[in-house]
Amino acid sequence: MQEMFCPLRFIHQPLSIYKKYFPQPARPSHFFESKDFFDNLVLKQGGISYKMQRKNGNWTIKNTEKIFENDFFKVAEDDVVRPDGKDSKYATIDFKPGVAVLPIDDDGLIHLTRQFRYALGRSNIECIAGSVENEDVLAAAKREAKEELGIRADEWTRVGRIESLTSITNSHADLFIAHKLTFGKPETEGTEELEQLKMSLDDAFSKVMSGEITHAETCVLVLKAHALK
Numbered sequence: 001m002q003e004m005f006c007p008l009r010f011i012h013q014p015l016s017i018y019k020k021y022f023p024q025p026a027r028p029s030h031f032f033e034s035k036d037f038f039d040n041l042v043l044k045q046g047g048i049s050y051k052m053q054r055k056n057g058n059w060t061i062k063n064t065e066k067i068f069e070n071d072f073f074k075v076a077e078d079d080v081v082r083p084d085g086k087d088s089k090y091a092t093i094d095f096k097p098g099v100a101v102l103p104i105d106d107d108g109l110i111h112l113t114r115q116f117r118y119a120l121g122r123s124n125i126e127c128i129a130g131s132v133e134n135e136d137v138l139a140a141a142k143r144e145a146k147e148e149l150g151i152r153a154d155e156w157t158r159v160g161r162i163e164s165l166t167s168i169t170n171s172h173a174d175l176f177i178a179h180k181l182t183f184g185k186p187e188t189e190g191t192e193e194l195e196q197l198k199m200s201l202d203d204a205f206s207k208v209m210s211g212e213i214t215h216a217e218t219c220v221l222v223l224k225a226h227a228l229k
């Protein structure tokens with residue numbers, strides 16, 4: 001006769017017993033000793049599953065399904081209970097953390113790029129920007145400046161963070177202004193076609209205000225630098 005499952009029999013048993021009977025994805029050891037473990041067990045004919053419910057503000061996430069993932073972002077869809085109590089679905093995009101850099105040389109000129117953006121179908125004026133790759137944000141900013149425009153800087157000022165499209169994305173970039181520059185050869189990737197632009201901060205400020213510069217990180221950095229000068 002098949003043994004009937006009873007969660008209560010596992011209370012106060014060694015951790016190895018929990019892991020034997022509940023081989024779900026890895027969780028912290030203390031989790032198996034918590035009340036949440038038993039609260040979230042779902043008994044099903046022929047086995048047991050874990051219903052991964054968790055709170056997100058006043059939303060309850062019942063389940064998460066990964067829709068797509070690449071080297072830069074992942075897309076997921078949650079089954080949720082909304083704050084009004086109704087069941088729904090909510091899709092989100094989680095991007096890798098990023099950095100953006102505005103270099104300012106000894107003559108007060110800023111160094112930007114003009115590059116074709118595939119998603120926009122046109123060229124765009126932008127500051128140096130890129131992803132953080134297993135490094136701290138300052139190291140990422142220094143690497144991106146060297147790769148895109150061949151710039152090294154002796155003075156770095158972190159001026160905050162920007163978050164984009166916060167209703168559906170988790171996407172942020174830490175912002176830096178760089179001074180005391182030296183210039184070398186860029187190390188661009190095969191997908192990058194960069195034209196280097198130099199202009200005064202006042203000229204860049206006018207382009208932001210007129211809508212000629214629309215890239216979010218660039219707009220924020222130019223406005224911050226203009227306010228700090």
